[in-house]
Amino acid sequence: MWRALIPLIVFALIGALLWSGIGNDPTLVPSPLVGKPAPEFSAPVLNEPQRSISKQDLLGQPYLLNVFASWCPACRVEHPVLNDYAQRGELTIYGLNYKDLPEDANRWLAQFGNPYAGILVDPEGRIGLDFGVYGAPETFVIDAQGTIVYKHIGPLTPADIETKIKPLLQGDRSS
């Protein structure tokens, strides 16, 4: 009787579902802001508190907004990669110093390098909150119109940049 096959079929479906889950990282939280305009922000610049950078200021060309902090160990892992790409002029990177103290940030940058075109200071994490930041490092790719086209969670590797980020920037530049 075909009814006797129903349990086996149900089990096969569940098994397939479990199979599909293997190897995924369930801790990654995708951002609902991808494809939407970046939230309005304006923050003082590190070491120049009288100067500030806002979203308006950065329109017109695509850039990366990299969330980093001196207390974040994984940020050290990705930093040489950022230094590399910034030095070669391939990427424009702005830093968001997240929940940090200026003196700690300065010390950290002095030790690990400074790839940033500019560094915004976010001591309370308010800008981070608007961007949906929940840890560090995180990197947002924002296009010339100020739309978030990609969010990367965790340290950036050259592979990530070549395969995921550069194509998005290419598309933007040519348009």
Next chain:
Amino acid sequence: MMPELGQVALILGLLLAVVLAVVPLLGAQLNQPALMAVARPASYGMFVFVAISYAMLTHAFMVQDFSVAYVAQNSNLELPWYYRFSAVWGGHEGSLLLWVLILCVWTLALAALSRSLPDRFMARALSVMGMIAIGFISFTFFTSNPFERHVPPLADGNDLNPLLQDFGLIVHPPMLYMGYVGFAVAFAFAVAALLDGRVDQQWVRWSRPWTNVAWGFLTLGIALGSWWAYYELGWGGWWFWDPVENASFLPWLVGAALIHSQAVTEKRGTFKAWTLLLAIAAFSLSLLGTFLVRSGVLTSVHAFASDPERGTFILVFLAIIAGGALTLYAIRAPRLEPSPPTRLFSRESLLLANNILLAVACAMVLIGTLYPLVADAFDLGKVSVGPPYFGLMFTVLMAPLVVLIPFGPMTRWSGDDVGTVFASLRTALLLAVIGGAVWWIVRSGLTLKAALGITAALWVAFGTFAFLRRRWQLRQPGRPYFTAEMVGMSLAHLGVAVFVIGVMFAETLNVERDVRMAPGDSAEVAGYTIKFTELRHHEGPNFVADEGVFEVWYNGKLSSEQHPQKRQYLRGQVMTEAAIDAGFFADFYIAMGEPLDNGQAWAVRLYYKPYIRWVWLGALMMMLGGFIAACERRLREPVKRSAEAPAPVTEPALPALPERA
């Protein structure tokens, strides 16, 4: 030297498992008694070698051999000896070896206690246990070997996670595994029955005590986990519907359905398909639980370090076991048998409703737990499914079940008159409604929902008493008034009532407050006055702590003095050790948070939890009920040899079986 012996012993255990899986099965197929007789010695031998292997690992922990990587990860020089003993199952590899050991214990028990059962059936059942053992021992040995050395040897280890340095964690995993693995026996019996072509009631009768005991252990294991989480984690909750918790709850729900289904099949001969499928499902869900905990596909506070390779191994194993059994079922499924005529209102239909409700509840928990995978596979966005969903759905699904409980024992088989049954329970209903109303009026703050829940619990309790009273009235001299089955059933049902009352009160009337307190301050919570008298410094074997001394006053009298601690362990982990004024009718719970204002004051959490102990008391009653029911003498009656049909020399591969009367 010893760890290597442990590995060798494990390999020998694996070899014997292979022998156990293959030879007796072949013997049963070919009807060769000599081959079938291999089953018992192979079971004993497998147990001996696995026990030796486990002993070697324990030895490594007790002498603190940090050259073994697993020991180094889960222990250190300051760890007290009793935690070294339990640290063996503190991590993934060791807990798997414990699983394997317990599997061998059940196999041993089955081999030793089944002398009165037919040889072919037992040979097949033990072979199935052997197959399961092959899977788990291979998994342990090839992907999760606890005996791997760390080169160069370390002078000292990490620490055992401080959360695990606790009595609850000493007992919780072994009891839980006794339950999980115990369902393997019901599974083995079901598969042996399918292979045998036996779809009569005999095998179910043999299966009942084993299943009841397994379910009892699982109940205990879950209750211990809940109790431990409550007092150790400092959050005041007792169940979070976390994927790992759900992983243990799924087999429990199915196991509860299985127990009832087996009773019907044994007594009436119906529900055979249900009994077979539930037996397969219970153990499959145990395996699913193992998968969820160790594969990393779902986020959980409990999960061991995840590894896709391990996940794949377990999934393939699960596919073989469950898929194989269900394929066998599809081929050998019992046909629709002409059972005794039954009316819509009968004990059979009530128990079928019970099975359906439990199965749907299980499906709901499964859907909710696996939903993140579904959402991922079908691109439905990333969604969280948590306690608000599970709690609501579970209550809605279980409410009808709770209402039905008193009807079951009072309704006759085959059919009964609704009016008569209602009449016999009228008093119970009245008492329950009055009791619920009184409690609702007297206890301010009780919501209507909670009052209804309490009424339902009282209904179950009084309904059970009504049954016991009727049994007493119907007693006849020379016959037992109350069989072990009845006592077990009644106790378990009363346990449900106690559990529901506990949940209703604890969830509705609990009060939580976070307050800032400095030594000398006091706070008022739910009629209690808490006085923070002093702050002390305390040193433990592997930690230092700030200890607060709190006086708990109730109704003008000093109830107790509590000493919650904020501990700093040697490895840097900071933990809070809550202090609980435990009582039968309420707990008062104090936990210390961070120091405020440069140590002048502390953030303190104060919790009032009424009737919280009833939650675990109810669970313990259910467990006891299961164990008592397993002692039913009738189930241990020797097999009537005349009922056994002579086995054919070769088994024809028939898709269906001739019906037996």
Next chain:
Amino acid sequence: MSRILLILLLCLGLAPSQPALAIDPMAFKDRAEEVRFQKLVRELRCLQCQNQTLADSDAEIAKQLREEVFRKMQEGLSDREIEDFLVARYGEFVLYRPRVESSTALLWFGPFVLLALGAVLLVLHFRKRARQAPAATAVAQTEEEW
């Protein structure tokens, strides 16, 4: 494997591993407000943790979000508005109670569909059985009937 390690580092980067404990005395106006806050933070997820509520987690992000929820309560937002605020930034993942939408139909309606199916099958099954022998002989109320 290294990816997972990096993510773990990420988590470690924010807070020392602590058990569920997030004791934050806050200046509530009254008991009702406190209860409302407790209910809200128990139904919101800590995004960085392995399955903990905002109420229980000690992570930095949890502390920040608790303060944010409190602030929004002070500003007079309703529960739904506070949830929407967080969902706009973090997605629906932040809610422990999934919203009832077409994408969660399986969750909210699946079990009831199964239940209805079961009920129908049960009734049909026993109707058929009863038709087979309309007069079911009553079994004597002795021990045998148990």
